[in-house]
Amino acid sequence: MSSTSALLGRPGVRFAVRFALIAALLFTLYGFPYGTYGISEQWLGAYLSGYAEVVGAVLRLVEDKVVVQGNTIYGAAALRIVRTCDAMEANVLFASAVTAFPGPVTRKMAVVAGGLLIIGVLNLLRIATLYYVVLEHEQAFAFVHLELWPLLLIAATLCLFLTSLRFLRATPVPRAT
Amino acid sequence: MEFASEAWMRWNSRPWAAERRFALRLAFGLVLVLWPWAGGHRVAALASEVVNAGASLVFSGPESLQMHPEGPPDSWNALLTIRNGLGTERVLWELRRIPYIPTAVFAALTLAFPLGSRKRRFVVLAMGVMILQALPLLRLILLLSSNAPIRLVGLPSWLHSALVVACGALVFPPGMAYAVPLLLWLLSLSLLDRAALALAVRSALGLHEPGHFAPPVSRLSPKSRQKHRRNSPHGKRGRRRRSRHKR
Numbered sequence: 035m036s037s038t039s040a041l042l043g044r045p046g047v048r049f050a051v052r053f054a055l056i057a058a059l060l061f062t063l064y065g066f067p068y069g070t071y072g073i074s075e076q077w078l079g080a081y082l083s084g085y086a087e088v089v090g091a092v093l094r095l096v097e098d099k100v101v102v103q104g105n106t107i108y109g110a111a112a113l114r115i116v117r118t119c120d121a122m123e124a125n126v127l128f129a130s131a132v133t134a135f136p137g138p139v140t141r142k143m144a145v146v147a148g149g150l151l152i153i154g155v156l157n158l159l160r161i162a163t164l165y166y167v168v169l170e171h172e173q174a175f176a177f178v179h180l181e182l183w184p185l186l187l188i189a190a191t192l193c194l195f196l197t198s199l200r201f202l203r204a205t206p207v208p209r210a211t
Numbered sequence: 212m213e214f215a216s217e218a219w220m221r222w223n224s225r226p227w228a229a230e231r232r233f234a235l236r237l238a239f240g241l242v243l244v245l246w247p248w249a250g251g252h253r254v255a256a257l258a259s260e261v262v263n264a265g266a267s268l269v270f271s272g273p274e275s276l277q278m279h280p281e282g283p284p285d286s287w288n289a290l291l292t293i294r295n296g297l298g299t300e301r302v303l304w305e306l307r308r309i310p311y312i313p314t315a316v317f318a319a320l321t322l323a324f325p326l327g328s329r330k331r332r333f334v335v336l337a338m339g340v341m342i343l344q345a346l347p348l349l350r351l352i353l354l355l356s357s358n359a360p361i362r363l364v365g366l367p368s369w370l371h372s373a374l375v376v377a378c379g380a381l382v383f384p385p386g387m388a389y390a391v392p393l394l395l396w397l398l399s400l401s402l403l404d405r406a407a408l409a410l411a412v413r414s415a416l417g418l419h420e421p422g423h424f425a426p427p428v429s430r431l432s433p434k435s436r437q438k439h440r441r442n443s444p445h446g447k448r449g450r451r452r453r454s455r456h457k458r
Binding site (some may be wrong): 046050057058061062064065066067118121122123124127177179180181183184185187188189191192 | 245376390
């Protein structure tokens with residue numbers, strides 16, 4: 035018992051356990067096989083449609099023929115936004131790692147919000163580039179979609195986390211009274 | 212902009228050579244293992260042999276599971292044929308994304324990182340590869356337990372749900388194919404060489420004395436120690452470098 039508490043007392047182990055628990059919780063919430071016609075699936079459908087709308091709006095900046103119906107984007111090529119297209123793995127890993135790291139809660143919340151925003155923007159860029167990959171180099175789509183972009187997203191998430199740690203570790207400057 | 216140029220200059224300075232070497236080795240390793248090489252058919256053939264041998268031990272009678280390579284010679288696909296008394300189900304499995312990529316990324320990380328001794332590197336590599344090769348079993352069990360009426364494994368619903376979540380978090384590509392080997396690599400480093408991991412983390416956070424990213428000399432193998440002595444400022448090459456600098 036005492037050895038367990040001594041192990042958990044180590045900052046590295048405490049961070050790893052917290053990170054694993056938070057990530058497991060978030061992955062369960064996201065990946066749980068909810069009933070097909072339940073509220074959760076409706077919510078997920080609405081969320082994916084919203085995501086498709088945002089991607090469609092970005093694509094409309096360069097191509098005005100883009101139309102979004104549900105979670106599918108129609109234009110010169112068609113793209114369907116499904117569960118894993120939202121970079122949720124990167125979001126979950128980043129949010130779990132920042133939340134598990136010791137630091138002031140408000141600062142962590144700000145870092146999580148900022149980080150998720152950056153990952154979201156990167157993911158929009160990913161989907162937009164995939165649209166053009168389908169158009170120009172269809173045979174490279176599977177490679178870019180399933181191998182190249184996921185690597186870049188995970189690497190970017192790791193860099194983002196390491197960068198945000200400097201901010202989380204920084205001692206707050208006392209305000210002048 | 213100033214921060215970026217300062218960081219770039221610091222990165223290019225000599226004390227950061229160990230970090231630079233790691234980054235370059237990793238980048239080279241990743242390009243090498245992730246390049247779309249032909250040869251998937253051989254991987255599919257090997258995986259099929261392993262799966263068929265395992266399945267013949269577990270299933271008997273009308274129930275059977277068979278796997279064989281599918282498609283042209285450069286294809287990474289394998290076809291799983293699941294049979295029970297009620298019928299047959301065929302499922303295509305792309306072996307490049309599961310389990311090749313996670314294993315290859317793990318190997319690239321392990322081989323790029325300066326762990327000091329070859330033995331430790333081999334232990335980390337073997338442990339990680341074993342775990343990453345075992346993870347697709349989760350997907351296989353999920354497949355065999357969910358294709359009603361062609362179902363070979365009966366699981367309680369809670370366990371099935373847990374398996375769905377575990378597969379989503381650990382096995383299914385795209386993102387986790389890279390995140391899982393990275394996390395596993397960090398975990399195995401923390402178990403086998405905490406000093407090296409601590410130095411790597413401190414290096415990434417900019418909290419260390421530059422150049423300390425490499426393991427301490429006492430942890431190096433005799434051959435690496437010799438090389439380190441030659442390269443150190445007081446060694447043969449170091450003295451030569453200093454004399455060249457003076458001139």
